[in-house]
Amino acid sequence: MNILITGGAGFAGSNFIRHILKKYPDYKIINLDKLTYAGNLDNLKDIEGNASYEFIKGDIADERTVKKVLRFKKIDVVINYAAETHVDRSILDPAAFVRTDVLGTHNLLEGVKEFAVGKYIQISTDEVYGSIAKGKFTEESPFRPNSPYSASKAGGDLLCRSYIKTYNLPIIVTHACNFYGPYQYPEKLIPLFITNLLEDKKAPLYGEGKNIREWIYVLDHCNAIDFLLHKGKLGQVYNIGSGVEKQNIQITKLILSELGLGSKMIEQVKDRPGHDLRYALDSSKIKKLGWQPEYKFEEAVRETIRWYKNNDWWWKPLKSGEYLEYYKKQYLT
Ligand code: NAD
Ligand code: TYD
Numbered sequence: 001m002n003i004l005i006t007g008g009a010g011f012a013g014s015n016f017i018r019h020i021l022k023k024y025p026d027y028k029i030i031n032l033d034k035l036t037y038a039g040n041l042d043n044l045k046d047i048e049g050n051a052s053y054e055f056i057k058g059d060i061a062d063e064r065t066v067k068k069v070l071r072f073k074k075i076d077v078v079i080n081y082a083a084e085t086h087v088d089r090s091i092l093d094p095a096a097f098v099r100t101d102v103l104g105t106h107n108l109l110e111g112v113k114e115f116a117v118g119k120y121i122q123i124s125t126d127e128v129y130g131s132i133a134k135g136k137f138t139e140e141s142p143f144r145p146n147s148p149y150s151a152s153k154a155g156g157d158l159l160c161r162s163y164i165k166t167y168n169l170p171i172i173v174t175h176a177c178n179f180y181g182p183y184q185y186p187e188k189l190i191p192l193f194i195t196n197l198l199e200d201k202k203a204p205l206y207g208e209g210k211n212i213r214e215w216i217y218v219l220d221h222c223n224a225i226d227f228l229l230h231k232g233k234l235g236q237v238y239n240i241g242s243g244v245e246k247q248n249i250q251i252t253k254l255i256l257s258e259l260g261l262g263s264k265m266i267e268q269v270k271d272r273p274g275h276d277l278r279y280a281l282d283s284s285k286i287k288k289l290g291w292q293p294e295y296k297f298e299e300a301v302r303e304t305i306r307w308y309k310n311n312d313w314w315w316k317p318l319k320s321g322e323y324l325e326y327y328k329k330q331y332l333t
Contacts, residue, residue, distance in 0.1 A: 007082030009033035014043035019222040060104035094148035105156030128154040131276035176240040181218030182307040202267035209249030212278040216242040217295040227291040241281030
């Protein structure tokens with residue numbers, strides 16, 4: 001099977017490529033990635049020489065690139081991980097999000113139609129449903145996105161819906177809760193806080209830290225996408241959640257205690273505009289089909305901390321240059 005993974009040099013995509021190559025040595029993976037600030041070939045250093053793996057630098061928002069890859073690589077399955085993904089950056093620069101998350105998805109869908117690709121899986125987020133104070137979002141919940149990131153992802157997901165209904169394309173759409181684990185860019189809550197604290201810097205907590213997210217270990221998400229690749233029903237939407245809900249302050253305290261630090265290392269900073277209070281998913285549909293998460297939250301966070309401690313060669317260079325400029329704009333103005 002020839003699988004095109006877009007955005008495979010990012011956090012979740014690189015974990016998924018490693019997972020597939022290990023488990024299915026006869027599958028061929030083509031990784032199409034633009035290598036934005038978040039794309040990093042160091043994420044896949046260990047499999048660079050694998051004969052079943054090929055990297056192509058390219059932009060999914062460029063129609064010709066997408067069609068060229070689909071025409072010449074005889075792709076059976078497309079899995080779209082490529083996206084601009086950070087809410088705070090979407091507040092500073094929404095245009096890049098619309099371009100990749102909406103136009104890029106459209107190009108891939110057009111390519112799937114033109115070259116009769118057998119399966120397309122859209123990797124998306126629970127954030128498209130908006131915020132929910134009580135209860136959980138089901139796959140039937142309306143989209144009420146509140147940030148330019150979630151609105152752009154919702155745009156891509158709605159295009160997927162329309163290509164299922166209108167052209168009967170073989171598409172599966174997935175909405176997952178927040179991921180954490182190795183190779184996550186140190187701008188998202190968990191890796192930012194771990195790496196800051198490892199560098200004797202404070203953890204910048206937005207507001208009171210009462211906002212709630214549902215958290216899934218990235219390897220559990222890999223298992224879920226592997227499961228849907230083989231057992232998911234075409235034309236369906238699946239929520240992928242762990243059921244583990246945490247306030248940001250709880251996560252911050254867990255990381256601090258694992259590192260033997262106290263709450264004086266927390267810095268309360270100004271809140272994110274339009275900050276969603278809570279995300280929570282009803283994942284019974286995929287569970288009924290036979291998938292369930294395996295990793296325990298505290299253990300997986302501990303493993304994540306260990307990984308960042310042992311791999312500062314990976315994250316230290318990311319916390320200089322462009323990142324610093326962004327950080328200054330975000331927190332120091
Ligand atoms: P990431 O930011 O770590 O990586 C994104 C990757 O996409 C990078 O390698 C980047 O270079 C690439 N990319 C960006 N624009 C591109 C373009 N125009 N063409 C080709 N490649 C491009 O993201 P992530 O956290 O790994 O997220 C992957 C997917 O999972 C995204 O679609 C995201 O919306 C979804 N998701 C993420 C989370 C999370 O908590 N991280 C949760 C739910 C869903
Ligand atoms: P984040 O990792 O950016 O994911 P998302 O916004 O997509 O859920 O943020 C997770 C939560 O952590 C969110 O409620 C915002 C909060 N947060 C902070 O308190 N401080 C930070 O520096 C960051 C990046 C996030």
